Amino acid sequence: MLPFRYALTPAERETYLRFSRLALPRHTSYPIAPVWTTAFGADEYRSTLQQVRDENRDLSIYVHVPFCERLCYYCACTKEIVPAGKHADADPSIAFLDTLEREIEQVSNIVGKNAVRQLHFGGGTPTFLEPKLLGRLAAILRSAFSISPDAELAVEIDPRVTTRDHLTVLRKAGFNRISIGVQDFDETVQRTVNRIQPFEMVQRFVAECRSLGFTSVNFDLIYGLPNQTLRSMAETLDQVIALSPDRIAFYRLAVIPDIFRWQNTFRHADLPSGDACLELNLLGINTLLAAGYEFIGLDHFARPGESLAAAAREGSVRRNFQGMTTGKALDVVGLGPSAISQLRDAFAQNARTSSAWKQALTEGFATECGWQLSTDDRIRKELMQQLYGYGTIDKRALESEFGINFDDYFTDTMPRLRHLELEGIVTTDENFVRVTTPLGRLLVRVVAAAFDRYLPADAYFRGMQAEAFSRVG
Numbered sequence: 001m002l003p004f005r006y007a008l009t010p011a012e013r014e015t016y017l018r019f020s021r022l023a024l025p026r027h028t029s030y031p032i033a034p035v036w037t038t039a040f041g042a043d044e045y046r047s048t049l050q051q052v053r054d055e056n057r058d059l060s061i062y063v064h065v066p067f068c069e070r071l072c073y074y075c076a077c078t079k080e081i082v083p084a085g086k087h088a089d090a091d092p093s094i095a096f097l098d099t100l101e102r103e104i105e106q107v108s109n110i111v112g113k114n115a116v117r118q119l120h121f122g123g124g125t126p127t128f129l130e131p132k133l134l135g136r137l138a139a140i141l142r143s144a145f146s147i148s149p150d151a152e153l154a155v156e157i158d159p160r161v162t163t164r165d166h167l168t169v170l171r172k173a174g175f176n177r178i179s180i181g182v183q184d185f186d187e188t189v190q191r192t193v194n195r196i197q198p199f200e201m202v203q204r205f206v207a208e209c210r211s212l213g214f215t216s217v218n219f220d221l222i223y224g225l226p227n228q229t230l231r232s233m234a235e236t237l238d239q240v241i242a243l244s245p246d247r248i249a250f251y252r253l254a255v256i257p258d259i260f261r262w263q264n265t266f267r268h269a270d271l272p273s274g275d276a277c278l279e280l281n282l283l284g285i286n287t288l289l290a291a292g293y294e295f296i297g298l299d300h301f302a303r304p305g306e307s308l309a310a311a312a313r314e315g316s317v318r319r320n321f322q323g324m325t326t327g328k329a330l331d332v333v334g335l336g337p338s339a340i341s342q343l344r345d346a347f348a349q350n351a352r353t354s355s356a357w358k359q360a361l362t363e364g365f366a367t368e369c370g371w372q373l374s375t376d377d378r379i380r381k382e383l384m385q386q387l388y389g390y391g392t393i394d395k396r397a398l399e400s401e402f403g404i405n406f407d408d409y410f411t412d413t414m415p416r417l418r419h420l421e422l423e424g425i426v427t428t429d430e431n432f433v434r435v436t437t438p439l440g441r442l443l444v445r446v447v448a449a450a451f452d453r454y455l456p457a458d459a460y461f462r463g464m465q466a467e468a469f470s471r472v473g
Helices: 010-020 042-054 084-089 093-111 131-144 164-172 187-192 199-212 230-243 261-265 276-290 307-314 354-361 375-390 395-402 411-422 444-451
Strands: 059-065 115-123 146-157 177-183 216-223 247-252 294-296 300-302 318-320 323-325 331-335 340-342 346-350 367-372 392-394 426-428 432-435
Touching: 010 276, 042 093, 042 346, 042 367, 059 093, 059 131, 093 131, 093 331, 093 354, 131 164, 164 199, 177 199, 199 216, 199 230, 216 230, 216 276, 230 276, 247 276, 276 294, 294 307, 300 307, 318 375, 331 346, 354 367, 375 392, 375 395, 375 444, 392 395, 411 426, 411 444, 432 444
Parallel strands: 059 115, 059 331, 115 146, 146 177, 177 216, 216 247
Antiparallel strands: 247 300, 294 300, 318 323, 331 340, 340 346, 346 367, 392 432, 426 432
16 A cells, blocks of 8 residues: 655645744744743752652653764754864863763762663764763763663764764663764755765765664754755655665754854755745655655654654654654753753753853752743643644543643634634544644644744744744745
8 A cells, every 4th residue: 555645735735835934933842942941940950850759750861962073054953163173182072071970970869760761862973072982971871870771872973973983882882773964965965064974974884883783773854955956855865765764854954044143154045945845845755655664743754663653653752852752751851061851840951051061060950941830831741742743632631631621721722723724734623633634744833833822822823033933844
């Protein structure tokens, strides 16, 4: 049986183009990070961690290594550029690791006995650290926390600066998942975004990962990059499928040059315009579905036997700052500069620069801001997880979990839902709100905005400031 093919009728295309131009949040958290406040600081974070300990909740640990040798012009991550020459002459790695060890000790003194089901190194570029320092970091974490024997251990990799020694150390430390920032294989696109990594380099790298026993390989791809065309994207997708990654994240480029100033290097004429981004997205979705991948959440794909696909079937995927992940019930503890802790009832973010983070840790936790969730926040957070993960809001499940009547509780949202239903973006009945396929699924951020109480009531059809949020499509 052939997979469903994503295509829009002329009327749906007109609707899509109207809404896709809106600037709206991606809801990698709820409430979104701009709502968080400095009133949530180190004391509040400590208290929240103590609650995690007292309730013996399982953990996912995220470690942020902020350093990169080169700036990739598409990148929206928090990073600090240390060029290769400076890296060799004045390597910040040892001082960084010493400080990180201090933070690990502070956190593990509270939750060190809680079971750790996931460990993730992100960045930046984790393999900016030399292999022996990566090994030291892994050993520190294993000594400080109760990492489960079957834990998922993942690391983000830049193949341009990662050696076989890096991979060997990581594998010996128990890492079993690799994520590679591919973005696009077209040479012109790579030069425009300042990330040259030919197909042959990635091909060799994937083969090394497989030979060392990494059980899952993820590729990050981006559509909407300067100089991308349908032809170049088709060629990239063919090359990706030939390498057979287990997971793929297929993101829309977030163009926000007021925040990411390096994006001012992009020429407006080189960026896809009109409905080009829609065509690129549809090409990616349909090509990956035809290749046997399952479409998960907003923008992720996985082989049917991969853990993310299994989690989707089991109802345990979640959306967070790492995209669509497994382990919905886990509390995420963030370590390192700018790292975000995503706990059941709170968010906490560390000081963003390595210098500010290091200074803050001399006085206690490095928490710069955060948010304590209200009951309403928790209701809407779960609603967002259902919506982004499955395209469905289960009214009865929310009523059962939180003791509400859905239609009464969301009375103010009902006119917006009726509007979206008339636009063909959602369907509603007494038990569910569902996004339509394909139109509603492509516009799920619009539906989410209708339920976000921190946005203006008309944000879902008028949008927000383009200086602060990316376009929907």
